[in-house]
Amino acid sequence: MSTEQQNTSSIISKVWSFATVLRDDGVGYGDYLEQLTYLLFLKMADEFSKPPYSRDLKIPKKYNWQSLTDKKGAELFDHYVNTLHTLSNAKGFLGQIFTKSQNKINDPSKLARLIAMIDGESWSTMGADLKGKIYEGLLEKNAEDTKSGAGQYFTPRALIRAMVACVRPEPMKTIADPACGTGGFFLAAYDFLADRNNYTLDKKQKEFLKLKTFYGNEIVANTRRMALMNLFLHNIGDFDSENFISPADALISDSGLRVDYVLANPPFGKKSSMTFTNEEGEQDTEDLTYNRQDFFVTTSNKQLNFVQHIKTMLKADGKAAVVLPDNVLFEGGAGETIRKKLLEGTNLHTILRLPTGIFYKQGVKANVLFFDNKPASKTPWTREVWFYDFRTNIHFTLKKNPLRFEDLADFIKCYHPENIAKRKETYDARKNPEGRWRRFTYEEIIARDKTSLDITWIKDKSLTDLDNLPDPDVLAEEIIENLEAGIESFREVMAGVR
DSSP, rough: OHOOOOOOOOHHHHHHHHHHHTTTTTTOOOHHHHHHHHHHHHHHHHHHTTTTTTTOOOOOOSSSSHHHOOHHHHHHHEEEEEEEHHHTTOOHHHHHHHHHHHOOOOOHHHHHHHHHHHHHHSSSSSOHHHHHHHHHHHHHHHOOGGTTTTGGOOOHHHHHHHHHHHHHOOOEOOOOOOOOTTTTHHHHHHHHOTTTOOOOOOHHHHHHHHTEEEEEEEHHHHHHHHHHHHHHHHHHOTSSHHHHHHHETTTTSSSOOOEEHHHHOOOOBBOEEEEEEEETTTTEEEOOOOOOTTTSSSSSSSHHHHHHHHHHEEEEEEEEEEEEHHHHHOTTTTTOOOOOOHHHHHEEEEEEEEOSSOHHHHHHOOOEEEEOOOOOOSSOOOEEEEEOOOOOTOOOTTTTTTTOOGGGHHHHHHHOTOGGGGGGOOOTTTTBBTTTEEEEEEEHTTSSGGGGOOOOOOOGGGGGGGOOOOHHHHHHHHHHHHHHHHHHHHHHHHHHHO
16 A cells, blocks of 8 residues: 555544544534534635645634634633634635534534644645545445435435436536535536546636536535535635535526536425424424426426426536436326426436435435437427336345446446437347337327336346345345335325325
8 A cells, every 4th residue: 555545544534533533422424524614624724825825815813723723622612613603704605614603512622633633634735536535435424324314415426427427518518406415416527527538628628617617506504515615625616716506495596597417316305395483383384386487387396396497407408417206207297297398398318217225315216317408399309218227126225235336337338428329229029128228209108198207117026036036134125115215105195185
């Protein structure tokens, strides 16, 4: 192992082991990440304010990094609380990072130890790969902590990389995610664009990639903060760059932004709702519908609203890849209207049916829809939809058998990103009825009940081949997932009855 690799693993183990120390005090990964974000930002700002950078980053001297390293005990604790409060009112990127910031480390000695640990490294000279690896690793651990609910903001990175590999974003083009979570799609797109095997970027293209490529929305303040820091550590954005992740609910209105690509995994849960205090002084919720002129149909179904919003966001020739739950494929009413409009107004060319057991929120059955926007036309743009069944007889679990990028290699090959017109089916009714890659024409789909895109053709072996059942752990996880999915659906039905 090289010295650099040793240093890397030493820093990672230090940062991660401190999370364990704080967990004993009831500080979860999410809270630790939050504090790490504040302190890392101040330390890096301190480094960039000194030679050779010598940048004026508008951090008041009274609340800079040095002011924290100089203090101990109760004095440090009080000063840190004041620092967070003061910087939360700052303008620009500084204020965005410290929005609604609070101290979650109640033991002054552990706070001092964390500050000393961060102070012991030079973060500005550290490679973006290493900084990103540390932070992404903590985000994933946070997602695994099911009690925190952070998993819903974390899309499996292997799936994101595969989606980006299919879409193949190009330099000098804009990329948006209207529910960006911790920024996973932006990072994968950045890596793809910065990879010399894909493109050799000139100075202007590099600057555009760093400062003008990405646009996101994230309404949860802490998740948004983590996204900003995650991108910053990966060399996207800068101390004094414009804010590119909005705290606004993307669905409320059309911001006027039009982009070349949308890559997204909108939040799970069908209903859009708003919490309020009723006349009895109790917390209550009511369905939230968005009345937008640019939408095909008004509905309180959050997923269907995101589909409509994403269509609006795309330039006339923009492309989208979006993770959506099964109900979007078969639901009647508004769902049917939106499917028909998508088939007509875009080239909805590909649907990847995802296996269960890959998301941190259990019970999710999802798909990736790939569609290219098109100008208005009298005839439908979609002539055929290609389906890849990556679900039937495929079993993953988060811990024992997690999804890897290699598992999606066959799908990427079938997708044929270089030229989707040259695709070839692997399905054949006689020779290969188990083929996972199959084409359906527009006429076949429009003739289906409710224009359903919920299509399967491979036999489920678990129902017939009792000698080749999956591992008992896998079966148990699938049973739990199906039960949880059923309970979630039942909750939604009950919510609609009230």
